[in-house]
Amino acid sequence: MRFDPLPLVGIAAAVAREAGDLARNMRDSAVADVDTKSTPTDVVTAGDRAAEQLVRRRLATLRPGEPVFGEEEGGETAAEGLTWVVDPIDGTVNYLYGIPHYAVSLAAQVDGESIAGVVYEPATGHLWTASAGGGAFLDDRRLSVSDATRLDVSLLGYGFSYRADRRQRQADTWAALSTRVRDMRRAGAASLDLCAVAAGRLDAYAEHALNRWDWAAGALIAREAGAVVHLPGEHPALGADATFAAAPGIAEALVQALVEADFARI
Ligand code: IPD
Ligand code: CA
Ligand code: CA
Ligand code: CA
Numbered sequence: 001m002r003f004d005p006l007p008l009v010g011i012a013a014a015v016a017r018e019a020g021d022l023a024r025n026m027r028d029s030a031v032a033d034v035d036t037k038s039t040p041t042d043v044v045t046a047g048d049r050a051a052e053q054l055v056r057r058r059l060a061t062l063r064p065g066e067p068v069f070g071e072e073e074g075g076e077t078a079a080e081g082l083t084w085v086v087d088p089i090d091g092t093v094n095y096l097y098g099i100p101h102y103a104v105s106l107a108a109q110v111d112g113e114s115i116a117g118v119v120y121e122p123a124t125g126h127l128w129t130a131s132a133g134g135g136a137f138l139d140d141r142r143l144s145v146s147d148a149t150r151l152d153v154s155l156l157g158y159g160f161s162y163r164a165d166r167r168q169r170q171a172d173t174w175a176a177l178s179t180r181v182r183d184m185r186r187a188g189a190a191s192l193d194l195c196a197v198a199a200g201r202l203d204a205y206a207e208h209a210l211n212r213w214d215w216a217a218g219a220l221i222a223r224e225a226g227a228v229v230h231l232p233g234e235h236p237a238l239g240a241d242a243t244f245a246a247a248p249g250i251a252e253a254l255v256q257a258l259v260e261a262d263f264a265r266i
Contacts, residue, residue, distance in 0.1 A: 042162035051088035091189030117217030157205035194218025198225035204246035239264030
């Protein structure tokens with residue numbers, strides 16, 4: 001491997017912690033400074049912006065010359081070489097409402113593949129990490145996915161995007177899937193949904209229309225914990241825009257259920 005992932009995990013962890021602590025500490029003033037983006041439901045706060053700016057400043061010093069691709073300021077992902085991919089606050093709606101379920105997601109990708117990823121939860125101080133080939137961890141505990149083998153008694157994570165044109169179909173899929181599983185959760189932070197699959201807190205998770213910054217760290221953490229992961233465009237039956245992570249024992253059954261629920265059409 002051209003890059004040793006472990007030092008990158010260390011850098012990402014330190015930077016994500018600092019950015020997340022900043023967002024947490026400034027929350028009261030940050031949520032008074034709210035704008036909307038693509039739709040009235042799609043919000044951004046001063047906390048999102050400040051956290052991304054901090055990540056960019058720190059990486060410019062620690063890893064000069066490496067591009068950063070982030071939700072709030074954009075940027076390019078390098079076709080070759082290392083790119084940092086940041087979601088400064090994943091779960092902005094939770095942050096806005098004072099629900100402590102939000103995270104900073106930061107990954108290092110090489111040639112479009114994540115080789116190091118961290119997801120930091122400012123409200124609890126917990127840190128999820130993974131490196132390619134090195135396993136996945138919650139703090140210092142190694143993670144592995146659930147041993148679920150039956151979809152009908154599985155717990156499924158799901159999400160809705162803030163694009164108005166997607167909601168109805170996402171809701172239709174939710175309704176169709178709800179009869180196929182034990183229960184479903186919409187917790188509001190895609191990175192943490194993927195980490196939950198890694199820890200066996202969810203048996204699986206699927207969502208349409210995520211962006212690279214939503215899944216870049218969490219998908220590596222889920223995969224390194226043993227999940228079957230399909231990223232957008234990787235599984236023909238799921239369409240071009242699906243993110244999927246599941247315990248291996250239910251992965252095929254869930255793909256089939258998603259096909260029957262017309263998930264790819266969203
Ligand atoms: C959102 C969250 C949410 C998911 C949305 C994302 P944001 O990210 O991850 O769980 O359902 O699709 O856009 O905007 O809070 O960073
Ligand atoms: Ca957002
Ligand atoms: Ca996000
Ligand atoms: Ca975000």
